[in-house]
Amino acid sequence: MNNNKDKGKQKPNTGSTEPIDSTESKPKKSISKKEFSLDDLKKELGASTTRYKQDIFLDCGEAFLDATGLQGPAMGHINMLLGHSNAGKTTALIAAAADAQKKGIMPIFLITEKKWSWEHAKLMGMKAELNSETGEWEGDFIYFDELDYVEQVTEKINKVLDAQDAGKLKRDICFFWDSVGSVPCKMTYEGKGGKQHTAGVLAEKINMGINQRINKTRKESSPYWAGLVICNLPWVQIPMTYGAQPKIKPKGGEAIYQCSTLVFRFGNEAESGISKIEASKNGRKINIATRSKVTVDKNHINGFGYKDSNIIITAHGFLKTDKRSGSDVKDGKQAFEQYKKDHMDYIVSQFKKEFGDDTNIDDVDIIETEGATIVDYNDED
Secondary structure (H helix, E strand, O other): OHHHHHHOOOOOOOOOOOOOOOOOOOOOOOOOOOOOOHHHHHHHHOOOOOOEOOOOEOOOOHHHHHHHOOOOOEOOOEEEEEEOOOOOHHHHHHHHHHHHHHOOOEEEEEEOOOOOOHHHHHHOOOOOEEOOOOOOEEOOOEEEOOOOOHHHHHHHHHHHHHHHHOOOOOOOEEEEEEEEOOOOOHHHHOOOOOHHHHHHHHHHHHHHHHHHHHHHHHEOOOOOOEEEEEEEOEEEEOOOOOOOOOEEEEOOOOHHHHHOOEEEEEOOOOOOOOEEEEEEEOOEEEEEEEEEEEEEEEEOOOOOOOOOEEEEEEOOEEEOOOOOOOOOHHHHHHHHHHHHHHOHHHHHHHHHHHHOOOOOHHHHOOOHHHOOEEEEOOOOO
16 A cells, blocks of 8 residues: 555656765865964064163273173163172262263263262263353263152153153163162151151162163164163161171162162172271371272173172272282282372372362372382271
């Protein structure tokens, strides 16, 4: 019966005697795969350029290079000069500023310690002239000293950097701050805060702001350089355990130390450790130089630097010393003897200040050929 029902139905004409394969698929179109490009992906992500300018160091003199293995502070970085009083911080700062001028870099001075001397700066090579009519020192620099608290300093730095970014100041620049630790933050200045508030302001303004602006000038994409050299006053951390040694720390907290690429420490940890070199005649003595030490405490440029090298500080800059480990004793003596010859007029002028302008130089007998002596006393490490 079932067969009779199927008799009236016709099967579809497939035109083929082959059985139909219902699983047969249609031909697939080939999909072209785009090659991966890391450069395209970097552009899409907005990756930063890795092209940096060649490093520029500010030259603090041959003796400084001999003592530390480095010329001095570096442009495009924050540099700290840390140490006790009279140990060489300001001498290094002025030497770096004078060399900046020679290299066509404009020094921007931020003076908060109120001990600045243009006469001393000129002795060390700074180009500045006193205008007899106005009483102002003039030259290729910008000078700020009406600064009572940290925020005023950082505001000046940012304003100058803004002028550089806007093209109003088309110059390479370097800031020289003397010194951190000499002024508090605004809240503390107004009697409402304390040490921790000042440290917090320095961390916010310098470490998390100005540091980035200074460092980005190292990029080839930046048309001009900027740098920051800071003298930092210290405090001494008391040893916490028996046998431990005192440790020098920067006033204002660790923020600036952390963001500094180079840190030069002057003197010893617990104290300056300096010794005086004097000119003496007939029982009268005048300090003409100071022996100190300098250490590369931090170097994030190439990791290099000497430790605890002795160096001589004069009013005209640094001199080599005979006491540096591995130094040529003859070379050190020659450097100091040459200094006396080159600057005998200055040494004599100091005697004239001591004894009066009407002093007869022959009576003072400071000139070396007439028997003046240079004595080194209190010769302690």
